Amino acid sequence: MxxxxxxxxxxxxxxxxxxxxxxxxxxxxxxxxxxxxxxxxxxxxxxxxxxxxxxxxxxxxxxxxxxxxxxxxxxxxxxxxxxxxxxxxxxxxxxxxxxxxxxxxxxxxxxxxxxxxxxxxxxxxxxxAEALPAARNAGRNTDCFDVCVIGHLREEKDSLRTAIAARLLPEDSTVRVLCAGKPHNDSWQSMVEKEVQENPRFEWLGELDKAEIRSLMARCQLMVISSVMEGGANVVSEACRAGLAIIASDIPGNRGLLGDHYDGYFPAGDEVSLAHTLHRAETDPEYRERLSEQVQALAPLFxxxxxxxxxxxxxxxxxxxxxxxxx
The missing domain is CATH 3.40.50.2000 (Glycogen Phosphorylase B;)
Structure with a gap:
């Protein structure tokens, strides 16, 4: 046709x-x-x-x-x-x-x-999404618990919610938020630049291409998708195919991909709950492994x-x- x-x-x-x-x-x-x-x-x-x-x-x-x-x-x-x-x-x-x-x-x-x-x-x-060809954890920084946030910086993505949550973590936390995405407008550009200056747990990587996104996923321990609305984010498919544990806002667009029984949800827009879930993922290997097993079980869908x-x-x-x- x-x-x-x-x-x-x-x-x-x-x-x-x-x-x-x-x-x-x-x-x-x-x-x-x-x-x-x-x-x-x-x-x-x-x-x-x-x-x-x-x-x-x-x-x-x-x-x-x-x-x-x-x-x-x-x-x-x-x-x-x-x-x-x-x-x-x-x-x-x-x-x-x-x-x-x-x-x-x-x-x-x-x-x-x-x-x-x-x-x-x-x-x-x-x-x-394609499965990652290389072994997971390649290039991982063992001094930090790296968490990626991937997507254009905009209101619908609530793109800085993870950075805000990271500020609430205990002093001994090693969480580092690696944010990849292009600001939607000048306001988002200013907000992300301010967050870089004020938040030592936050790094902004700018807009990355497909290969760079795959490399980022391979070396992170966790991905957060904090959106307040989603039609079905491809980044979730990519993380599942990469075997990367996900913490996701509890919205229909994420539940419609990860299912009602997924263990990694937090209330959308709630940085306190997100901080608690991040800390749990950092300090509880069994919880982190359970999330990883759940995303790997979903990978054949994608x-x-x-x-x-x-x-x-x-x-x-x-x-x-x-x-x-x-x-």
């Missing part, structure tokens, strides 16, 4: 939407499809259209549906679609959901947070093979549904 995929993130961006689009394009090409990833759509013909982000891709979705009413349309729902934009901008966001033949949810609890009339369109797809099969299933389902409407 000839597929056009639209994402709001431009080429070269390390935003999650861009990484997802490029990974999906590669997986679909492996399955024999022709895929073009674009940031603007002018009505070009294709056999199927895949949109990332209901609100930001609304105009392109409406144009595609108007120009090619018989072609299948797939829509991947982001965290901001589900937890912000369908409430702040309901008309365009819900119109995009209505136009789609298939909705792709990136964690297992999306069905609880979208309008009921759309849940029958939903297919769950777990984003994939293989490229599983993601490619889910994409193919979504494409086949959308094509069948559009054909049924035509008939």
């Amino acid at each position: 000839k597929i056009i995929m639209i994402t709001p993130a431009p080429p070269g961006s390390r935003a999650g939407n861009r990484a997802t689009a490029e990974r999906w394009a590669d997986l679909l090409r492996q399955a024999g499809h022709q895929v073009a990833v674009v940031t603007e759509y002018q009505g070009e013909s294709c056999d199927a259209f895949v949109a990332l982000h209901a609100w930001r891709s609304h105009d392109a979705i409406q144009m595609f549906r108007k120009c090619w009413p018989e072609a299948p349309l797939l829509l991947a729902l982001t965290g901001t679609d589900i937890y912000r934009h369908q409430h702040e901008y309901p008309l365009p966001t819900l119109a995009s959901m209505a136009a789609a033949d298939v909705l792709i949810g990136l964690h297992a609890r999306v069905n609880e947070d979208i309008p009921e009339q759309f849940t029958d369109k939903l297919i769950t797809l777990y984003q994939s 293989t490229p093979e599983n993601e490619r099969r889910a994409l193919e299933r979504a494409l086949e389902t959308a094509t069948r549904r559009r054909a049924d409407l035509k008939g």
Whole structure:
């Protein structure tokens, strides 16, 4: 099939939407499809259209549906679609959901947070990551208990919550927070620079590429994902495939990946609880090992093979549904 995929993130961006689009394009090409990833759509013909982000891709979705009413349309729902934009901008966001033949949810609890009339369109797809080829713990600093925080510095990620929690740890703690990500704006730039100056347990590594992220995970003892909203973070998939223990904010987007029985949750936005959990992970090897075993048990969900099969299933389902409407 000839597929056009639209994402709001431009080429070269390390935003999650861009990484997802490029990974999906590669997986679909492996399955024999022709895929073009674009940031603007002018009505070009294709056999199927895949949109990332209901609100930001609304105009392109409406144009595609108007120009090619018989072609299948797939829509991947982001965290901001589900937890912000369908409430702040309901008309365009819900119109995009209505136009789609298939909705792709990136964690297992999306069905609880979208309008009921759309849940029958939903297919769950777990984003994939490659397993780390090198041995874990390579280059680990044995003088510190290194904790990584990975992702763009922005409000939705609550990016400095782990740094704030680290300030509350006992004096003899060796926790060091290694933060990798690009500030969303000047305000976040100022906040992270201030944290570097004031917090001896915090290091900001700036924006890292894929290889550098993998190296960071390999040498850390723990990862924290502190987001207040997530559509299904690929960094969780990456940590599971790396066997890296995770402490996660207790939000649907994390529970939908790690499950209700995962032992590493803390209340979102609660640095006191996070500090307690960090201290427990640092001082209790059995707890840390249990988290590591749990993420390793989840790792098979996040293989490229599983993601490619889910994409193919979504494409086949959308094509069948559009054909049924035509008939």
